[in-house]
Amino acid sequence: MPGGLLTDMYEVNMAASYLRRGMTDQATFSLFVRRLPADRGFLIAAGLEDALRFLEDFSFEQEDLDYLRDVQGHGAGTLRALADLRFTGEVWAVPEGRAVFAGEPLLEVTAPIAEAQMVETMMLNHLTFQTSVASKAARCVLAADGARLIDFAFRRTQGVEAAMAVARATAVAGFAATSNAEGARRYGLPASGTMAHSYVQAFPSEEDAFAAFAADFPDRTTFLVDTYDTLSGVRRAVDVVRRLGLTGPVGVRLDSGDLGALAGEARRLLDAAGLRHAQIVASGGLDEYEIADLVKAGAPIDAYGVGTKVGVSADAPYLDTAYKLVAYGDRPVMKLSPGKVNLPGAKQVFRGPDRDVIALREEAPPAGCHPLLVPVLVDGRRIAPVEPITVVRDRCMSELARLPAPTRALRAPRPVPVEISLRLRRLQDRLRGTLSERLADPADHPATGSW
Amino acid sequence: MPGGLLTDMYEVNMAASYLRRGMTDQATFSLFVRRLPADRGFLIAAGLEDALRFLEDFSFEQEDLDYLRDVQGHGAGTLRALADLRFTGEVWAVPEGRAVFAGEPLLEVTAPIAEAQMVETMMLNHLTFQTSVASKAARCVLAADGARLIDFAFRRTQGVEAAMAVARATAVAGFAATSNAEGARRYGLPASGTMAHSYVQAFPSEEDAFAAFAADFPDRTTFLVDTYDTLSGVRRAVDVVRRLGLTGPVGVRLDSGDLGALAGEARRLLDAAGLRHAQIVASGGLDEYEIADLVKAGAPIDAYGVGTKVGVSADAPYLDTAYKLVAYGDRPVMKLSPGKVNLPGAKQVFRGPDRDVIALREEAPPAGCHPLLVPVLVDGRRIAPVEPITVVRDRCMSELARLPAPTRALRAPRPVPVEISLRLRRLQDRLRGTLSERLADPADHPATGSW
Numbered sequence: 071m072p073g074g075l076l077t078d079m080y081e082v083n084m085a086a087s088y089l090r091r092g093m094t095d096q097a098t099f100s101l102f103v104r105r106l107p108a109d110r111g112f113l114i115a116a117g118l119e120d121a122l123r124f125l126e127d128f129s130f131e132q133e134d135l136d137y138l139r140d141v142q143g144h145g146a147g148t149l150r151a152l153a154d155l156r157f158t159g160e161v162w163a164v165p166e167g168r169a170v171f172a173g174e175p176l177l178e179v180t181a182p183i184a185e186a187q188m189v190e191t192m193m194l195n196h197l198t199f200q201t202s203v204a205s206k207a208a209r210c211v212l213a214a215d216g217a218r219l220i221d222f223a224f225r226r227t228q229g230v231e232a233a234m235a236v237a238r239a240t241a242v243a244g245f246a247a248t249s250n251a252e253g254a255r256r257y258g259l260p261a262s263g264t265m266a267h268s269y270v271q272a273f274p275s276e277e278d279a280f281a282a283f284a285a286d287f288p289d290r291t292t293f294l295v296d297t298y299d300t301l302s303g304v305r306r307a308v309d310v311v312r313r314l315g316l317t318g319p320v321g322v323r324l325d326s327g328d329l330g331a332l333a334g335e336a337r338r339l340l341d342a343a344g345l346r347h348a349q350i351v352a353s354g355g356l357d358e359y360e361i362a363d364l365v366k367a368g369a370p371i372d373a374y375g376v377g378t379k380v381g382v383s384a385d386a387p388y389l390d391t392a393y394k395l396v397a398y399g400d401r402p403v404m405k406l407s408p409g410k411v412n413l414p415g416a417k418q419v420f421r422g423p424d425r426d427v428i429a430l431r432e433e434a435p436p437a438g439c440h441p442l443l444v445p446v447l448v449d450g451r452r453i454a455p456v457e458p459i460t461v462v463r464d465r466c467m468s469e470l471a472r473l474p475a476p477t478r479a480l481r482a483p484r485p486v487p488v489e490i491s492l493r494l495r496r497l498q499d500r501l502r503g504t505l506s507e508r509l510a511d512p513a514d515h516p517a518t519g520s521w
Numbered sequence: 522m523p524g525g526l527l528t529d530m531y532e533v534n535m536a537a538s539y540l541r542r543g544m545t546d547q548a549t550f551s552l553f554v555r556r557l558p559a560d561r562g563f564l565i566a567a568g569l570e571d572a573l574r575f576l577e578d579f580s581f582e583q584e585d586l587d588y589l590r591d592v593q594g595h596g597a598g599t600l601r602a603l604a605d606l607r608f609t610g611e612v613w614a615v616p617e618g619r620a621v622f623a624g625e626p627l628l629e630v631t632a633p634i635a636e637a638q639m640v641e642t643m644m645l646n647h648l649t650f651q652t653s654v655a656s657k658a659a660r661c662v663l664a665a666d667g668a669r670l671i672d673f674a675f676r677r678t679q680g681v682e683a684a685m686a687v688a689r690a691t692a693v694a695g696f697a698a699t700s701n702a703e704g705a706r707r708y709g710l711p712a713s714g715t716m717a718h719s720y721v722q723a724f725p726s727e728e729d730a731f732a733a734f735a736a737d738f739p740d741r742t743t744f745l746v747d748t749y750d751t752l753s754g755v756r757r758a759v760d761v762v763r764r765l766g767l768t769g770p771v772g773v774r775l776d777s778g779d780l781g782a783l784a785g786e787a788r789r790l791l792d793a794a795g796l797r798h799a800q801i802v803a804s805g806g807l808d809e810y811e812i813a814d815l816v817k818a819g820a821p822i823d824a825y826g827v828g829t830k831v832g833v834s835a836d837a838p839y840l841d842t843a844y845k846l847v848a849y850g851d852r853p854v855m856k857l858s859p860g861k862v863n864l865p866g867a868k869q870v871f872r873g874p875d876r877d878v879i880a881l882r883e884e885a886p887p888a889g890c891h892p893l894l895v896p897v898l899v900d901g902r903r904i905a906p907v908e909p910i911t912v913v914r915d916r917c918m919s920e921l922a923r924l925p926a927p928t929r930a931l932r933a934p935r936p937v938p939v940e941i942s943l944r945l946r947r948l949q950d951r952l953r954g955t956l957s958e959r960l961a962d963p964a965d966h967p968a969t970g971s972w
Contacts, residue, residue, distance in 0.1 A: 075703040078675055079714025082702055087737045093723065137706045183723055190717075194676035195684065202679075224529055225645035226839045228653075228679035228686075233646065235680055251533055252526040255588045263530025266641075268846035271854040272544065272634055286538045297856045298956060326858040378839045387838040388677045388829045395719035403722040407747045407777040505749060 074130030074152065075137070077191040082152075085184040086144060089151040095399035096159075097183035098416045100175045101193055102394075103201075107386035111483025112169040112473055114208045114466055115176055116239045117200030119166060122452055124192045128157040128185075157185050161447035162431070164419070166457065167204075167242055167466035168442060169473060171485045174419045174428060175443060176201070183398060190393045198391045199232065200239050202383040206358070207243035208470060210376055212478055213362040218373035220262045221248035222353060223381025236381045242462045244470075249375070257459055262375075264292040264323060276303060280310040288314070292321040292351060295336070300327055304336045308343040321349035323375070329354070330369040337370040351375060357384065358480055404501050413494060414501050418443055424474075429491035436491075525581030525603065526588070528642040533603075536635040537595060540602040546850035547610075548634035549867045551626045552644055553845075554652075558837035562934025563620045563924055565659045565917055566627055567690050568651030570617060573903055575643045579608040579636075608636050612898035613882070615870070617908065618655075618693055618917035619893060620924060622936045625870045625879060626894060627652070634849060641844045649842045650683065651690050653834040657809070658694035659921060661827055663929055664813040669824035671713045672699035673804060674832025687832045693913045695921075700826070708910055713826075715743040715774060727754060731761040739765070743772040743802060746787070751778055755787045759794040772800035774826070780805070781820035788821040802826060808835065809931055855952050864945060865952050869894055875925075880942035887942075 075082075088094075103113060130138075130152050138144040138152065159181020164170055176197055179186045210219055221240040227233040237253025247262035248254050254261035265283055273279035276298060284291045293310070295303025307322050322340070324332050329352045340348045352364065353375030361374055378384065394412045395403055402414035416431040420439035427436055435441060445453060476484040490498075526533075539545075554564060581589075581603050589595040589603065610632020615621055627648055630637045661670055672691040678684040688704025698713035699705050705712035716734055724730035727748060735742045744761070746754025758773050773791070775783050780803045791799045803815070804826030812825055829835065845863045846854055853865035867882040871890035878887055886892060896904060927935040941949075 073703075075706055076681060077702050078673075078700040079702045079705065079712040080700065080716055081714070083714050083734075083738060084716055084720045087720070087734060088723070090737060091733060097719070097723065099719070134706070141706070142712065183719075187717075187719060191676045192681070195678060195681060198677045199679045222529075225642045225844075226649045226842065227646060228650045228833065228838070229682040230527060230643070230646060231680040231682040249529040249531065251528050251530045252524075254530065255526055255585070255592070261530040261593065263532070263534050265531055265535055266638075267856045267858065268548070268550070268634075268638060269535045269538070271846050271856060272539070272548065272849050282542060283538060286541060287534060296858045299857065382679065382833070382838040384838055387679070387833040387835055391677065393676075395722050398723050405718050405722060406749045407718065 073124060073128060073192065074134045074155070076124070077188055079142075081188050081190055082138065082142075085155070085188050086148040086152070088184040088187065090148060094182045094184070096180055097186045097395055098178055098180045098397040099186050099190065099393050100396045100412070100417060101177040101179075101197060102175045102392060103170070103172055104390040104392055106172045106485060107389065109481055109483065110205060110386060111477040111479060111485050112171060112205070113201050113389070114204040114243060114469070115164045115168050115170050115201055116166050116204035116242055117196035117198070118163050118177065118446070119456060120196040120200070120235070121177065121193050122161070122447055124196070125157045125161065125189060125447060126450065126452065128189065130155065155185065155188070156450060157181060157189060158450040159185055159447070160445065160449070162443040163446045164442050165444065165462075165465060167462040167469065169469045170442070171426060171488050173413070173488055174426060175417050178416055178443065180416065194391050194393050198389050200235050202386060202389055203236050203380065204239040204243050204466070206380050206383040206386070207240040207245060208466065209358040209480060210361055210374070210380060211244040212470060213358040213365060213480060214374060215365050217365070217371060218246040219244070220351075220373060220375045221245050221250060221253075221380070222375040222377035224250040224253070226378040227381040233381070238459065240380065241459050242466050244463060244467055246373070259459070264290070265294045267294060267297045270294060270297040277306045277310065280307055281314065284310055284314050284316055288316055289318045291316060291318070292323050292349070294325060295322045296324055296326045300324060300332050301335055301339065304339045308339065308345060311345060311348075312343070319347070319349065320345065321351055321372070323351040323353060325354045329371070330364050330367045333369045333371045349373060353377070355379065362480055402497060402501060404498065404505070406502070406505055411502075413490070414497055415494065417494070425487045425489055427489045427491055428494060430494050430497070433491055433493060524575060524579060524643065525585045525606070527575075528639055530593075532639050532641055533589065533593075536606070536639050537599040537603070539635040539638065541599060545633045545635070547631055548637045548846055549629055549631040549848040550637050550641065550844050551847045551863070551868060552628040552630075552648060553626045553843060554621070554623055555841040555843055557623045557936060558840065560932055560934065561656060561837060562928040562930060562936050563622060563656070564652050564840070565655040565694060565920070566615045566619050566621050566652055567617050567655035567693055568647035568649070569614050569628065569897070570907060571651070571686070572628065572644050572647040573612070573898055575647065576608045576612065576640060576898060577901065577903065579640065581606065606636065606639065607901060608632060608640060609901040610636055610898070611896065611900070613894040614897045615893050616895065616913075616916060618913040618920065620920045621893070622877060622939050624864070624939055625877060626868050629867055629894065631867065645842050645844050649840050651686050653837060653840055654687050654831065655690040655694050655917070657831050657834040657837070658691040658696060659917065660809040660931060661812055661825070661831060662695040663921060664809040664816060664931060665825060666816050668816070668822060669697040670695070671802075671824060671826045672696050672701060672704075672831070673826040673828035675701040675704070677829040678832040684832070689910065691831065692910050693917055695914060695918055697824070710910070715741070716745050718745060718748045721745060721748040728757045728761065731758055732765065735761055735765050735767055739767055740769045742767060742769070743774050743800070745776060746773045747775055747777045751775060751783050752786055752790065755790045759790060759796060762796060762799075763794070770798070770800070771796065772802055772823070774802040774804060776805045780822070781815050781818045784820045784822045800824060804828070806830065813931055853948060853952060855949065855956075857953070857956055862953075864941070865948055866945065868945070876938045876940055878940045878942055879945060881945050881948070884942055884944060
């Protein structure tokens with residue numbers, strides 16, 4: 071889908087109007103999260119890779135143009151202009167895998183205003199969702215305290231494409247594997263998959279099912295033990311391992327009941343049978359809170375299958391993201407809508423050891439700080455190759471390690487303080503003053519200020 | 522994506538094992554919602570159309586098979602069997618747009634077990650998400666009490682495909698239009714789109730922006746009035762309408778602040794200017810609760826733009842769906858996992874005037890009841906043409922009209938009572954008894970019962 075119509079219709083209408091009027095000045099839009107959801111001390115930036123691919127491929131197909139003519143009534147001039155429209159601008163962005171906080175631009179687009187406007191919907195879509203999931207997944211990784219995590223979300227993600235994004239975002243956040251076959255193939259991730267209850271039920275007995283599966287997959291046998299009675303299931307698994315003389319990796323999966331208590335009893339049964347190497351996998355509606363409770367209780371669980379609640383970021387299924395015009399031509403702009411005032415101008419975020427500073431892009435970094443946004447697209451083309459997931463994951467892992475403990479806390483976390491640079495505050499104040507003054511005069515109502 | 526790998530890896534492994542063992546008996550799987558989310562008195566069935574398209578197109582591509590051989594280590598026999606695998610089975614389902622309740626099968630698949638197993642992930646994915654969104658959207662329609670609703674969700678849905686499903690599901694639930702350009706084109710829905718704050722900001726003044734937009738789109742001008750000050754914005758919109766002598770449909774959109782109070786004042790300004798026909802559109806983080814409050818307060822709002830909270834079904838972003846084996850060969854099956862016991866056998870739901878009855882499929886309907894599930898796919902092919910969205914929407918509208926008031930309530934709703942037929946209860950009891958008895962005998966552990 072090259073995607074001219076992958077947008078909200080008002081973007082098309084506004085772009086048509088800009089193009090018709092010869093409004094081709096450079097516009098800068100800033101994409102940021104207004105507020106962190108409850109119980110989020112940080113976010114992990116994700117979605118940039120898909121956003122950049124969209125920008126590079128952006129164009130209208132003939133069928134899109136036919137629709138805009140036949141159904142939406144756009145004229146020949148507009149259609150000609152849209153047919154030629156490509157994304158030719160520049161993008162600065164926070165690399166995927168880095169931690170970000172409220173108000174900090176994740177991405178800034180600078181391009182002729184029609185182009186920058188048209189891509190709003192997709193920039194928001196990719197970054198909002200993937201950042202939500204990467205952040206939720208990172209919380210699970212912190213909660214698991216070294217235990218392995220497996221993405222089990224595919225069946226209840228919000229669509230198939232979402233499942234692929236979840237496979238990738240959970241890998242970025244440090245998950246060890248995914249159950250999603252296409253996701254594993256597409257992104258080169260370890261695939262994980264054993265048996266469902268239906269497999270056990272399809273055989274005359276649980277023991278028959280276990281023996282059949284072990285015979286068919288002797289090198290990757292994890293027995294799902296809770297179809298009828300979990301501990302009987304563990305005993306049967308032990309019998310099968312002994313009977314077949316399995317020496318490869320084996321495990322049991324617990325999918326219901328009191329996972330902590332059952333894991334303890336399963337561990338005792340396995341150890342008593344000499345299967346100290348057998349892994350215990352737990353699954354069933356888990357999220358970071360339940361994982362943290364199990365870890366805290368000392369449950370001997372080696373791996374957690376984590377599905378739906380991470381795949382839809384259940385407690386925070388969206389972020390309060392915005393994509394706001396901050397400069398047009400040579401003028402910084404802002405709006406005054408209640409609760410939605412934004413920071414004008416192209417910006418940079420400087421990260422220090424114990425605080426972030428949002429500043430104008432051209433400002434020098436404060437002492438001991440480094441810039442978070444880097445140029446990623448120039449003249450509509452990427453300036454660096456696609457990053458391997460391993461690189462993004464390593465970046466995320468070192469970010470998580472560096473976050474202060476109160477910021478990493480699962481409940482009532484404290485985000486890192488974010489300051490606004492003096493120059494940026496002065497610009498905002500000046501602009502607000504100018505706008506408010508002119509608002510008071512009903513005859514004169516300019517929407518923009520000056521630097 | 523024809524989609525052999527659009528599944529969880531364990532489905533592939535189980536299918537491989539079934540095929541290798543010549544286990545080709547017919548299996549019936551039942552897809553249902555275990556519990557309704559909080560504040561859901563009913564669900565609106567959706568997602569079947571995509572599910573059926575998936576089943577009709579199901580097959581492995583060569584690159585899928587190569588991956589299963591090279592990376593997952595499946596052997597030549599398995600690959601040959603998978604290469605030939607198509608969905609040849611039968612599906613009974615609740616038509617899209619009908620109301621359903623906890624425990625009621627939304628869909629039952631009967632096919633050789635490898636086929637029925639392989640499609641689990643996608644059946645769950647399509648029905649879970651689209652039913653979530655259609656149900657949330659239907660609640661908005663009930664809350665709006667006749668005002669028009671517009672889908673504004675695209676920018677914050679969980680991926681692009683999700684946005685398309687949302688455009689369709691909200692249309693099914695009675696939304697009047699969508700902002701999603703591709704969704705509108707794909708499903709033939711009315712597209713809605715005016716201007717963003719950035720458009721207003723890109724012009725030297727708000728009045729210039731309004732005049733430009735009205736000149737470019739004189740037949741569909743809705744002015745976004747809250748960029749700087751909402752009521753000043755309304756006055757400027759009035760000025761522009763008068764100055765340009767616009768006689769077509771016009772409107773103002775309020776996107777922030779106290780929407781009820783601002784709508785009242787905007788209405789007075791518009792009426793005083795003789796623009797009684799001007800529409801007032803409200804948007805900004807709305808959901809069914811806020812719409813209901815605005816309607817109750819008598820806010821003169823003609824249309825609501827409803828975005829993110831419906832597009833991700835924010836308060837219930839997933840459903841507790843299950844796809845459970847209920848029969849294999851000639852034997853009904855069930856599992857005993859704590860909290861996850863299911864109803865055995867192929868089933869039917871009979872809907873009566875004040876209750877539903879879940880029964881075995883072959884049972885006769887109780888007096889005054891009609892069956893909810895109908896056959897939709899036989900021998901892997903649809904038995905009826907694709908339903909136009911208008912047909913599905915009409916069905917949904919008459920369902921909503923028939924629901925009892927306590928079931929439609931937004932808060933603390935009372936679902937329609939769902940009973941289990943005597944025959945089904947007896948089968949479940951008998952099977953539970955057999956399973957429990959045999960569980961007590963560690964030497965004998967059959968997973969299936971008899972009718």
